[in-house]
Amino acid sequence: MSKKGILLVNLGSPDSPEVKDVKPYLDEFLMDERVIDKPYWLRSLLVRGIILKTRPKKSAEAYQSIWWDEGSPLIVLSERLLEQVRKNTDYPVELGMRYGNPSIEAGIQKLVDGNPDLEEFVMIPLYPHYAMSSYETVVVKAREVMEAKFPKLKMKVKNVFYDDPRYLEVLANSMKPYINKEYDHILFSYHGIPERHVQKTDVTNSHCLMVENCCSKDSPAQQTCYRHQVFDTTEGVVERLGIPKEKYSNSFQSRLGRDPWLQPFSDKVIKDLPGKGVKKLMVVCPAFVSDCLETIEEIGVEAREFFMENGGEEFTLIPCMNENDDWAKLVATWGEELL
Numbered sequence: 525m526s527k528k529g530i531l532l533v534n535l536g537s538p539d540s541p542e543v544k545d546v547k548p549y550l551d552e553f554l555m556d557e558r559v560i561d562k563p564y565w566l567r568s569l570l571v572r573g574i575i576l577k578t579r580p581k582k583s584a585e586a587y588q589s590i591w592w593d594e595g596s597p598l599i600v601l602s603e604r605l606l607e608q609v610r611k612n613t614d615y616p617v618e619l620g621m622r623y624g625n626p627s628i629e630a631g632i633q634k635l636v637d638g639n640p641d642l643e644e645f646v647m648i649p650l651y652p653h654y655a656m657s658s659y660e661t662v663v664v665k666a667r668e669v670m671e672a673k674f675p676k677l678k679m680k681v682k683n684v685f686y687d688d689p690r691y692l693e694v695l696a697n698s699m700k701p702y703i704n705k706e707y708d709h710i711l712f713s714y715h716g717i718p719e720r721h722v723q724k725t726d727v728t729n730s731h732c733l734m735v736e737n738c739c740s741k742d743s744p745a746q747q748t749c750y751r752h753q754v755f756d757t758t759e760g761v762v763e764r765l766g767i768p769k770e771k772y773s774n775s776f777q778s779r780l781g782r783d784p785w786l787q788p789f790s791d792k793v794i795k796d797l798p799g800k801g802v803k804k805l806m807v808v809c810p811a812f813v814s815d816c817l818e819t820i821e822e823i824g825v826e827a828r829e830f831f832m833e834n835g836g837e838e839f840t841l842i843p844c845m846n847e848n849d850d851w852a853k854l855v856a857t858w859g860e861e862l863l
């Protein structure tokens with residue numbers, strides 16, 4: 525029993541790949557005001573009146589195509605990471621998900637049940653980059669849960685780690701076995717977000733997407749600028765791996781709706797690359813620490829097809845860090861550093 529602990533938080537998946545479970549999961553996800561940032565009445569109209577009429581069936585089919593015997597890849601891989609982190613620290617470690625199960629509340633409850641003297645814990649959102657729809661919503665939700673259910677417990681929060689040299693080292697090392705093969709181009713495909721979200725999280729209200737080359741200029745806005753942070757991760761990785769400028773680029777995947785999202789879009793880039801002479805393509809998705817629907821299906825299946833149909837010859841999806849031992853060690857170290 526311990527007075528201190530660690531809670532890992534990832535995004536979450538539906539309980540099963542059936543429409544009956546995908547629909548409530550999507551409802552919880554898309555009704556989050558930090559994901560669809562519209563007034564409640566409009567969000568409700570858009571999500572419940574339009575998106576949830578058709579998307580659950582389409583999403584369920586996609587989930588069915590990637591589901592494992594043990595469950596959703598994202599959940600299974602997060603649980604494997606949890607086991608690895610436990611091996612690297614004496615503190616108790618539990619797992620919660622922002623949407624679906626196990627919830628953040630269930631994760632904290634497990635920490636408390638296993639450690640009745642628990643006084644404080646570190647929450648580590650498993651997102652390298654700051655976005656209101658990922659890191660920020662986890663922190664807000666966890667604070668709400670703490671206030672309502674665990675008012676006497678203290679929670680510390682691990683910051684985003686997109687530029688932590690130790691993270692960049694682990695990520696770059698995890699990519700080495702793949703990029704040792706011959707390739708023409710490596711695409712860093714990050715989950716997209718609406719441009720509006722980048723502007724909304726700009727603490728200066730005057731920098732992001734307003735100043736020319738905003739993401740490469742020093743500004744307090746970069747602390748919460750998703751676009752700046754993903755570009756920084758790419759630069760940290762290519763520097764470590766010695767990848768020359770002409771052999772890599774960034775793109776953004778998984779857009780939803782008609783608002784402007786960060787560009788260029790991964791599907792369009794991947795379709796166009798063979799025409800530019802890229803026959804052997806590597807894709808890595810560093811916005812995700814665990815493989816999930818967006819990597820396995822959207823990139824590993826759909827994008828691969830686009831590439832091959834348009835003249836590509838070899839397509840390699842580099843896996844996420846998943847249960848990589850160095851990654852688990854680093855996560856354990858972050859927890860211990862804050863306790």
Ligand SMILES: C=CC1=C(C)c2cc3[nH]c(cc4nc(cc5[nH]c(cc1n2)c(C)c5CCC(=O)O)C(CCC(=O)O)=C4C)c(C)c3C=C
Nearest residue numbers: 535536537559583598655657658715717780811816817818
């Ligand atoms: C990198 C972190 C993520 C950000 C930022 C993010 C923003 C974001 N996502 C949606 C809509 C959907 N995303 C979906 C799946 C999904 N998204 C992330 C991560 C981020 N999303 C992950 C890890 C996953 C996979 C979950 C899994 O179970 O494997 C989905 C569900 C699937 C589908 O129907 O396509 C939706 C919907 C928005 C609108 C958004 C920013 C505004």
Ligand SMILES: [Fe+2]
Nearest residue numbers: 738739749752
């Ligand atoms: Fe920026």
Ligand SMILES: [Fe+2]
Nearest residue numbers: 657715778818
């Ligand atoms: Fe998403």
